[in-house]
Amino acid sequence: MGLIKWEKPDPLDNLTHIQREMSDLFDFLSSTPQMEGYVDVEYPPIIVSMNGESVFVRAELPGIKASDLDIQVVNDILTIKGERKLTLDPAKVSYLRRERDYGTFARSIVLPEKVDTEKVTASYKNGVLTVNLPTAPESKPRQVVIKKS
Amino acid sequence: MEKKELPTVVKKKISSDRCVVTGKGNWYFPLSDIYETPDNFTILIDMPGASIENINIDLQDNELVVNGEVSQEAYTDERVIYNEYNIGHYHRHFVISDAINRDKIEAKMSDGVLSLILPKAAHVKPRKIEVKAE
Numbered sequence: 001m002g003l004i005k006w007e008k009p010d011p012l013d014n015l016t017h018i019q020r021e022m023s024d025l026f027d028f029l030s031s032t033p034q035m036e037g038y039v040d041v042e043y044p045p046i047i048v049s050m051n052g053e054s055v056f057v058r059a060e061l062p063g064i065k066a067s068d069l070d071i072q073v074v075n076d077i078l079t080i081k082g083e084r085k086l087t088l089d090p091a092k093v094s095y096l097r098r099e100r101d102y103g104t105f106a107r108s109i110v111l112p113e114k115v116d117t118e119k120v121t122a123s124y125k126n127g128v129l130t131v132n133l134p135t136a137p138e139s140k141p142r143q144v145v146i147k148k149s
Numbered sequence: 150m151e152k153k154e155l156p157t158v159v160k161k162k163i164s165s166d167r168c169v170v171t172g173k174g175n176w177y178f179p180l181s182d183i184y185e186t187p188d189n190f191t192i193l194i195d196m197p198g199a200s201i202e203n204i205n206i207d208l209q210d211n212e213l214v215v216n217g218e219v220s221q222e223a224y225t226d227e228r229v230i231y232n233e234y235n236i237g238h239y240h241r242h243f244v245i246s247d248a249i250n251r252d253k254i255e256a257k258m259s260d261g262v263l264s265l266i267l268p269k270a271a272h273v274k275p276r277k278i279e280v281k282a283e
Binding site: 042043044045046047048049050051056058060061062063064065084088092093094095096097098099100101102103104105112124125126127128130 | 153154155156157158180181182183184185186190191193195196197198199200223224226227228229230231232233234236259260261262
């Protein structure tokens, strides 16, 4: 809601004021949420993608030390655990604005395919975690040759 | 410090009904913290996915404009099967006052977090006044 300049009371001004309030209210009620789509996602939000070779799980985790991340694969379940720490003591500085959140997190997802748990690798670059899970040989498509009889 | 669980993150899209969006792709407001110490103001901005070469910081008059472009090249040969967040470029601007020493603004990027250090100008720094004995 915007700031409204204070002017000499005038019944007509009052009317425009009410009109403006009402239109703000309608705007508010009819506005779509600023965030597109997903509201109740767990932390960290992830994107799962595949190519023929691997399943990739990516998560945006800015400002986390790689040593504070714990990634495990058991059968076809991937677990990402970690903590986003505050890098400074909040008692020593005075915050003017605070939007970035912190805390511990853990989430598990069921992978879409069987993966080769021995060959799973993870990288962390520019604040994005990428877990590369090569699919197990048995779940890759196999060409079946028809024998001539 | 007490332990806190489950951070939340909301990616706010910069929608075209509020401002003019130019350039390709979607743009988002990155989340940021601003804090003050006796010597500096520091702005921390979360820009996951933006590499150091793709970050542009401009200072025009009183406005500090931060742009970060994010490449989606990694996905070109992949099929996305489940998606919980949107990828886009980042844009945010800050209005700064004369209390900032503009020549000495520093920027650092690590792990997707941009930190801007804005040193205070000499005239606003806390100064200790000594009491002289007569």
